[in-house]
Amino acid sequence: MSLSACSEEPTCSVEGGNMAAPSAGCLVVDQGDVLLIKIMGGTYGPPGGSVDAGESAQCAAERETYEETGVIAHAGELAKRFDNGFHLYWCESVSGREIDITRPLEIKDADWFRSEAFLKLRWRYPNQGETIYSLMQGSSS
Structure with a gap:
């Protein structure tokens, strides 16, 4: 695992998309494994975060996954909408399994x-x- 200060974010793979979600994330599945982040408090979850103004939930899920893990993912179907408004999408890694933590002050x-x-x-x-x-x-993923 390497640390990087900045790199250019990939372009969103989704045209249009859900514009109503406050936050979104990716359930990235590869070879039966799921990508999870561990935040500074020591708890786990899928990569994700707030949807920016004018951004779709799917694009936010892809962006947050990249910002937090360095993994480039493409969002697919909605996997689950949580009670707090978080939209979790089935996502596929298109950059492989290498992790590059780009937010070391946020992601442990x-x-x-x-x-x-x-x-x-x-x-x-x-x-x-x-x-x-x-x-x-x-899932059959």
Whole structure:
């Protein structure tokens, strides 16, 4: 894993998209593993964050994934809309599995996890791990 101060963000792969979400993230799945971030508080979750003005939720999910992990992902279908308004999209990594933490003051770590490990992790939001585990069990990805 390397640290980088700045790099040019990739262009969003989605035309149009959902303009109503306050925040969004990517459920990036590769070879059965899921990309998760560990924030400074020591809790885990999918990469994601606030949707900027004029930005679609899918583009925000892609942007936040890149900013937090260095992974270039393309957003697909909505996987889950959480009660807090967070939209989680099924995403595919188009840059491989290499992680490059670009926000070291915000993100403590990032890695690929098997869904079986989810129940052992401390999650950022209650029931988030169980919800993502259930999504993975219902997925053919």
